Amino acid sequence: MDISTKKSDAPPSSPLPADLSAAEQKRAARGATRPGDRVFLGLSRGSGIFLLVIMAAIAVFLTYRSVIAISKNESNFLTTFEWNPTAAEPSFGIAVLAYGTVVSSIIAMVIAVPIAVGIALFITHYAPRRLGGAISFVIDLLAAVPSIVYGLWGALVLAPHLVGLYGWLDDYFGWTGILEWQGGAPRSLFTVGILLAIMILPIITSVSREVFRQAPQMHQEAALALGATRWEVIRMSVIPFGRSGVISASMLGLGRALGETMAVATVLSPNFKIEASLLDPNGGTFAQNIASKFSEASEMGRDALIASGLVLFIITLLVNGAARAIIARRAEYSGANA
Amino acid sequence: MAKRIDISGLSAYYSSFRAIEDISMAIEPRSVTAFIGPSGCGKSTFLRTLNRMHEVTPGGRVEGKVMLGDENLYGAGVDPVAVRREVGMVFQRPNPFPTMSVYDNVAAGLRLNGSYKKSELDGIVEKSLKGANLWNEVKDRLNKPGSGLSGGQQQRLCIARAIAVEPNVLLMDEPCSALDPISTLAIEDLISELKERFTIVIVTHNMQQAARVSDRTAFFNLSAVGQPGKLIEIDDTERIFSNPSVQATEDYISGRFG
Amino acid sequence: MSQTVNVERPSTLQGARLPKWAPLAVAAGSIALGLGISAAAGLDSSIQWALLAAIFFVLASYGIAARVEGRRQAKDRVATSLVWVAFLLAVIPLVSLMWETVERGVKVLDGYFLSHSMGLVTDTEPGGGIYHAILGTLEQVGIATLISVPIGILTAIYLVEYGRGRLAQAVTFFVDVMTGIPSIVAGLFVLSFWILILDMGPSGFAGAMALTILMLPVIVRSTEEMLKLVPNELREASLALGVPKWRTIMKVVLPTSIGGITTGVMLAIARITGETAPVLLLVWGSTFINTDPFDGPQASLPMYIYQQYANSGGSGAAYDRAWAAALTLIAFVMILNLAARGIARWKAPKTGR
Numbered sequence: 001m002d003i004s005t006k007k008s009d010a011p012p013s014s015p016l017p018a019d020l021s022a023a024e025q026k027r028a029a030r031g032a033t034r035p036g037d038r039v040f041l042g043l044s045r046g047s048g049i050f051l052l053v054i055m056a057a058i059a060v061f062l063t064y065r066s067v068i069a070i071s072k073n074e075s076n077f078l079t080t081f082e083w084n085p086t087a088a089e090p091s092f093g094i095a096v097l098a099y100g101t102v103v104s105s106i107i108a109m110v111i112a113v114p115i116a117v118g119i120a121l122f123i124t125h126y127a128p129r130r131l132g133g134a135i136s137f138v139i140d141l142l143a144a145v146p147s148i149v150y151g152l153w154g155a156l157v158l159a160p161h162l163v164g165l166y167g168w169l170d171d172y173f174g175w176t177g178i179l180e181w182q183g184g185a186p187r188s189l190f191t192v193g194i195l196l197a198i199m200i201l202p203i204i205t206s207v208s209r210e211v212f213r214q215a216p217q218m219h220q221e222a223a224l225a226l227g228a229t230r231w232e233v234i235r236m237s238v239i240p241f242g243r244s245g246v247i248s249a250s251m252l253g254l255g256r257a258l259g260e261t262m263a264v265a266t267v268l269s270p271n272f273k274i275e276a277s278l279l280d281p282n283g284g285t286f287a288q289n290i291a292s293k294f295s296e297a298s299e300m301g302r303d304a305l306i307a308s309g310l311v312l313f314i315i316t317l318l319v320n321g322a323a324r325a326i327i328a329r330r331a332e333y334s335g336a337n338a
Numbered sequence: 339m340a341k342r343i344d345i346s347g348l349s350a351y352y353s354s355f356r357a358i359e360d361i362s363m364a365i366e367p368r369s370v371t372a373f374i375g376p377s378g379c380g381k382s383t384f385l386r387t388l389n390r391m392h393e394v395t396p397g398g399r400v401e402g403k404v405m406l407g408d409e410n411l412y413g414a415g416v417d418p419v420a421v422r423r424e425v426g427m428v429f430q431r432p433n434p435f436p437t438m439s440v441y442d443n444v445a446a447g448l449r450l451n452g453s454y455k456k457s458e459l460d461g462i463v464e465k466s467l468k469g470a471n472l473w474n475e476v477k478d479r480l481n482k483p484g485s486g487l488s489g490g491q492q493q494r495l496c497i498a499r500a501i502a503v504e505p506n507v508l509l510m511d512e513p514c515s516a517l518d519p520i521s522t523l524a525i526e527d528l529i530s531e532l533k534e535r536f537t538i539v540i541v542t543h544n545m546q547q548a549a550r551v552s553d554r555t556a557f558f559n560l561s562a563v564g565q566p567g568k569l570i571e572i573d574d575t576e577r578i579f580s581n582p583s584v585q586a587t588e589d590y591i592s593g594r595f596g
Numbered sequence: 597m598s599q600t601v602n603v604e605r606p607s608t609l610q611g612a613r614l615p616k617w618a619p620l621a622v623a624a625g626s627i628a629l630g631l632g633i634s635a636a637a638g639l640d641s642s643i644q645w646a647l648l649a650a651i652f653f654v655l656a657s658y659g660i661a662a663r664v665e666g667r668r669q670a671k672d673r674v675a676t677s678l679v680w681v682a683f684l685l686a687v688i689p690l691v692s693l694m695w696e697t698v699e700r701g702v703k704v705l706d707g708y709f710l711s712h713s714m715g716l717v718t719d720t721e722p723g724g725g726i727y728h729a730i731l732g733t734l735e736q737v738g739i740a741t742l743i744s745v746p747i748g749i750l751t752a753i754y755l756v757e758y759g760r761g762r763l764a765q766a767v768t769f770f771v772d773v774m775t776g777i778p779s780i781v782a783g784l785f786v787l788s789f790w791i792l793i794l795d796m797g798p799s800g801f802a803g804a805m806a807l808t809i810l811m812l813p814v815i816v817r818s819t820e821e822m823l824k825l826v827p828n829e830l831r832e833a834s835l836a837l838g839v840p841k842w843r844t845i846m847k848v849v850l851p852t853s854i855g856g857i858t859t860g861v862m863l864a865i866a867r868i869t870g871e872t873a874p875v876l877l878l879v880w881g882s883t884f885i886n887t888d889p890f891d892g893p894q895a896s897l898p899m900y901i902y903q904q905y906a907n908s909g910g911s912g913a914a915y916d917r918a919w920a921a922a923l924t925l926i927a928f929v930m931i932l933n934l935a936a937r938g939i940a941r942w943k944a945p946k947t948g949r
Contacts, residue, residue, distance in 0.1 A: 040842035044754035047747045048767040051816070054809060055770045058777075061788040118682025126679050129396055135683075142690050144863075144933050146870020148898045149922045152905055153693045156915065164641025198689045205686075218433040222496070224394060226447035226503065227423030229668055231675035236446065240437035259778025261873035262902060287780045287873065294877055302792065309784040313777065320776035409609050417611040419668075424609065450668070 062310045069303035077307065083272055083293070085304035092304050094311055099274050100189055100283030101312070104264070105257040107193025107278070108200060113250050115197075116204035123205075124212040125234060136209060143202035151266030154195040155187070159267060162186040162194070166279050181279040187269040190278040192285075195263055200253035207252065211245030212238055244326050251323030255316050261287035286312035340367035340537040341407040341424075341506040343388065348402030349566070350383050350392050357383045359566035361402075363556060365507075370529060370538045372548035372575065375558030376590065380567025381541050384558070385509050388539065389425035390418040406506065423451060425507040426500035426536075431516050432492035434484035434499070440467075441480040443495055447503040462502055470498035471528050490521020497528065501536070508532065510540040514547065526551050545591060549579050557587045612664050619677070622660065626652035646688070650681045694926075701923025704916045710924070713895075714883035719904070722913035726921050728885040732894035736800045736879065737869050739889060740807035745861055748815030755816070756823040757845055774813035782809040783874030791878070798880040800889030803896070806874035811864045818860025822853040855943020862936035866929045872898040897925045 070077050072090050080093025119139070123132040163186055170181035219237035228236060270284040270292065284292075290305045297305060343365040350358045358380035365371045373381040386392040387400050390411060404411040411421050434443045444463045448454060454462070463480075467473040472494040476487070484495055493513060500508060510529070514522040529551045532538060542548050548555050556572035571584050582588050589595055630649030639645060657677040662670035704722070712725035751771075755764055786806045790796050826849050834844040850857075875881075880893035881903055901921045908914025 034840050034842075037840050037842045040845070041754075041758060044750040044758060045763070047750035048754045048759070048763060050747060051751055051767055051774070051812060052770055054812075055774060057789065058781075058785045058809070061785055061793070062781075065788045065792065115682045115686050118679045119686050122679045122683045126676065127683075138690075141930060141933055142693075144866055144870075144929050145693065146872070146898055146925055146929060148870065148872045148901050149697060149926055150693070152901060152918055152922055153696060155905065157692060157696050158689070161641055161643055164639055164644045165647075168639075168644060198686075198693075201686055201690075216433075218429060218431055219435055221391065221394070221427075221429060222433040222435065222499075223446075225389065225391060225422055225427035225429075226450060226499065227419050227421075228450055229419050229672035231672040232450055232668070234675070236435060240435070255776050259780065261778070261780045262898070266902065266905060287778060290780050290784065291873055291876055299792065302787065306784050306788055309781050313781045316776050316778055316781075317773060320773070324772060406609070411609065413610070415610045415613055417609065417613065420609045420611055 058313075062306055062313065065303045066307035066310045069300065069307045072300065073304075081273060083289070083304070085301045086298050090300060090304070094286070094308050096272050096274055096283050097286045097289050097308055098311070100268075100270075100288075101258055101285040101315075103278065103283065104189045104192040104196060104285060105254055107190060108196035108257045109250060109254055111194060111197035112201050112204055112253060113246070116201050116249070116253075117208055117246055119201075119205045120208035120212050121234060121238075123209050124215075125230065125238065136206065139202045139205050143206065147199065147260060148262045148266070150195060150199050151263035154191070154263055154267040158195060159186050159191055162191055166190075169279065177276040178278055180277045182277075184281060185269065186279070187267055188277075188279050188281050189268070189283055192264050192268050193278075195267055196257045196260060199260065199263060200256050203256065204246075204249045204253040207249030208242065208246050211242040211249070215241040244329065248323040248326040251319055251326065255319045255323065258319065259287055259312060259316050260285075261291050264288040265291040340535065342367045343507065343537065343539075344403075344405040345388075346403045346405075348384070348387060348400065348404060350380070350387050351397070351399040351401075352395065353397035353399075356566040358387075358558075359568055361569045363569060363572050365537060365539060366554065367537045368533055368535070369553040370533050370540060370551050371572075372552035372555045373539065373541045373558060374543075374545060374548050374555060374590075375567070375570075376560070376595065377543075378563065378567070379558040379560045381556075381558045382511055383567070385511055385539060385541050388507070388509055389427055390421045391427065393418070423447075423503060424505055425509060426503065426505035427509045428493070428496050428500055428511065428513045430512045432489055432496050434487075434492050434495050436483065436485040438484060439481045440476050440484050440487070440495060443484040444498050444502050446499060451503060463498075466498040466502035467495075469501055469532070470494040471524060471531075472498055488521070490517050490524055493517060493521065493525060494528065497525075497532075501532070505536065507537045507539065510538065512541050512543060515543060522547070545579075549575060555579070557582070557584075557590065559586055559590070611666065611669070614661060614664055614673075618660070619657065619673075622656045623653055626650070626656060650685070653677055654681060697919060697923050697926055700916070700919035701921075703920065705920040705923055709917075709920055713885045717883070719908045719914050720911040722916070724883075724917065726897065726900055726917075726924060728882065729895040729897045729900035729921065730924070731885060731887065732800055732879065732882075732889075733869060733897040735887075735889040735894070736804045736807060736875065736896055737865060739801060739804035740811050740868060741861070741865055743804070744808045744811040744815055744864075748812050749819050749857065751812075751816045752819035752823055753845060753849075755820055757841070757849070771813045771816050774809065775817065777809065778873075779806070779810055779871050780873040780877070782806045783877040785809070786874070787877050797891075798878055798893045799891055800879055800886075800894040800896075802878035803875045803894075804889065806878055807868045807871060810871060810874070811868050814864040814867060815861060818863065819853075819857050822856030822860065823849060825856065826852045855939055858943070859936040859940040862932050862939070866932040866936070869932070870898055870925060870929055872896075872902055875899045876902065897921055897928075901925065 069085065073092060074089045075091040075093060077093055079095050080091060081095055083092045084090065085092045119135070123136050127135065166181050166186045169179040173179040174181065215238040219241070220233050223233040223236045264285050265288045268284065268288055269281045270288065271281040272284060273282060275282045286308050290309055293301065293305060345364070346362045348358070348361045349356055361384060373385065375381050383392060388404060388411075392398045392400055400412060402412070406424065410416070435446060438446065441463055444466050445459055448459065448462060464473060467476060472491060475491060484492065487495060514525050517525065526547065529538060529540065540552065552575045554572060555575040555578040557570045557578065558567050559570045560567045570586055571578070571582065573582070578587060579591060582591065627649045629652050630645040633648055634645035654674060654677045658670050658674045661673040709725040710730070711727050713728035714724040717724035751767065755767060758764075759767065783806045786802055790802050790805065791798065796802065830848055830852060831844055834848045835841065839847070875896045876899055879896055879899065881899050882893040882895050886892055886894045901918050904914045904918035904921065
């Protein structure tokens with residue numbers, strides 16, 4: 001509405017094209033008196049409304065069941081380190097899940113973001129053009145590999161290969177406590193982080209690649225003409241341009257990592273406690289906990305899982321919202337410069 | 339500082355398409371040489387071969403020799419990065435780095451090429467901005483983004499950035515085509531001052547501009563679309579515009595084509 | 597000019613350059629060194645020697661370039677090396693994923709496997725197949741597609757052709773929100789009202805509802821993009837001929853963008869076909885063929901993979917089945933993806949570019 005009024009405020013010097021949207025609106029309004037148009041408009045508007053209803057329903061039902069669960073909880077939902085919703089005195093909390101979700105996602109981001117940026121630069125600025133095109137194609141396809149397949153691969157191929165690395169980390173960095181390893185199967189948050197990194201690599205790469213590709217040629221040439229090497233060109237004109245795009249791509253990847261279920265459920269051997277070591281089985285994630293506890297859960301147990309799912313939902317909403325805000329700000333910025 | 343450029347037998351290609359063919363000419367130091375000719379005749383391509391920017395375009399390739407002083411730019415072992423430090427360039431559209439301040443834009447090339455003390459850098463930035471006739475307009479907002487300046491100011495900022503590294507040659511690719519007449523005048527005045535210190539080559543579509551600023555003028559033409567561009571003649575500007583030796587030049591200058 | 601004294605400016609344009617083969621030589625040397633150290637120290641994981649080799653490669657590139665070419669060139673070389681290392685680091689696991697899936701998947705993948713259910717085959721013994729799972733997946737994905745395609749396309753039409761007001765803004769916003777819903781949360785939602793409140797049992801349809809929630813925003817987004825590509829002149833030309841708006845949309849706008857819309861729908865199908873989590877919560881899985889998606893638990897391909905993996909207790913036969921099912925699933929998803937891209941290229945709207 002705002003847009004159309006603004007447009008019709010424009011000076012009426014060129015009556016036809018100036019307020020196109022107003023004209024279109026009038027036409028739409030006139031058209032809507034026809035039965036065919038009315039039905040069609042009704043259907044399409046109805047679909048939009050249906051979508052809103054679903055969203056509202058999701059929020060309402062999840063909240064409703066969560067409230068039931070939390071009201072029966074005998075301990076603090078946020079700070080409790082155990083998950084016993086079916087006990088006579090139900091006691092469950094998300095502290096361990098929040099820890100595991102955040103830690104595995106951070107590991108994934110630390111690994112994936114630099115590598116994804118590297119590949120994106122490789123495709124746009126280093127590889128011969130054919131090779132770059134082929135690689136982007138493959139990366140796009142890999143984004144489509146179902147997460148359960150990543151999970152299967154992670155559990156049966158990746159984890160066994162990590163034994164050596166774990167031993168190493170324990171040998172040289174075990175003293176930190178964080179990288180201490182008791183020698184169990186390498187199915188810890190660290191492995192999950194690596195697997196998540198591999199899974200979110202394609203999405204971060206393809207968004208970053210698009211951003212880098214749009215870096216204005218004229219600024220790159222300006223840097224070149226000053227006698228910059230290829231890396232200096234990238235540092236002076238490509239990265240400043242692409243920074244916010246990379247951030248929002250990373251946030252999108254983070255959103256996926258936070259909500260990833262099957263890959264984590266397949267690889268992690270969960271252990272409902274928090275300890276310093278990333279290499280020993282500790283923690284769990286929201287999604288993994290839901291998937292693995294669900295089948296044996298009673299109604300109360302399911303409600304408790306729903307409550308944890310609601311928390312996950314809110315976290316991903318915030319992350320995705322942040323990503324979109326960054327994208328929007330960038331759109332404004334580049335619009336002002338165009 | 340200024341050096342003479344000798345070009346011999348130079349051809350440039352985009353993949354298999356030959357854009358310019360067998361060009362030989364000499365460009366005198368401390369003077370302005372203008373390239374004129376109809377669209378697509380390869381004058382910008384030719385200009386970009388003079389600082390090895392042509393090969394940046396995918397498929398871009400050059401044959402022939404360009405002697406800067408006594409060195410061949412296309413000789414074996416020559417580093418294009420080093421070439422571009424000696425041969426500065428100003429582009430059609432002003433392109434200051436949008437995320438950098440006015441000051442940082444001017445200092446950008448210097449920071450690449452060595453480390454300077456703050457006071458030295460301040461001195462060079464001020465000198466370059468003065469050299470580009472921009473100092474008085476921006477001295478109070480050196481730390482504001484360069485993209486906040488007007489188009490003409492941005493272009494002079496780009497010139498300041500190019501001359502800050504003290505190149506031997508300054509290439510200008512239609513530097514005024516995106517500017518209004520007043521800004522154009524400012525740039526033209528600046529070019530006349532800069533030729534005291536640099537060898538300047540300017541591509542222009544505007545023949546009055548070529549007549550106003552240049553000492554020598556080269557006319558390029560192509561026999562048909564899809565054919566490579568060629569150098570038709572190069573001579574003192576006065577002669578090209580009054581009494582050219584080739585009929586095509588006269589036709590072009592008097593507006594019969596192009 | 598006198599201020600520029602401390603710039604080391606070579607009088608010549610010739611910088612000392614490393615020969616073209618230098619990076620390759622450094623890479624070969626690094627790999628040899630990585631392998632050598634691994635062999636000497638008895639490291640058995642390929643990840644270790646590869647990491648060692650990568651580190652040597654980057655360090656050696658810098659060291660050698662810094663000596664011969666100078667610091668700036670060395671930095672440039674390091675950046676190049678890092679970019680290459682990043683590329684290789686990423687390629688190795690992704691290639692391994694594809695390779696292992698194919699290699700381990702073909703073992704039991706045959707006509708029998710595709711045409712039989714698990715039936716009474718226990719998890720640890722060989723035999724059985726994925727027919728019931730394929731059937732379940734096709735039904736669940738089919739239902740989800742039937743629901744979400746019309747709603748999604750109509751919503752996109754509303755947003756592009758009609759929507760100007762608050763409602764349209766709200767829809768746009770919530771489509772964005774919906775895009776980010778983790779699949780398990782979509783599953784929990786259907787669980788909360790369909791199974792816990794309406795007290796329905798698990799069924800393929802319940803799963804399909806969750807898949808619909810995941811599919812809708814993808815279809816709305818992609819259709820919206822495609823409709824926006826249709827030039828306004830086309831709409832105006834049709835409207836100017838007195839064609840009613842709804843017929844303009846049906847006869848002019850949609851046919852122009854049908855290729856892109858189809859691509860979007862196929863990509864969305866490919867995406868939800870691999871979804872496991874909501875199906876796990878709502879369809880439960882079954883070893884028998886259940887053709888009725890509205891009654892009783894069903895199997896599904898991704899869930900089959902998970903269950904073969906998780907319930908098998910490490911039995912080789914179950915792992916083989918899991919890999920074979922994974923290969924089938926990947927093949928299906930990849931074919932959809934390739935076909936979608938093919939259609940996109942073939943039917944690309946001819947708007948200038």
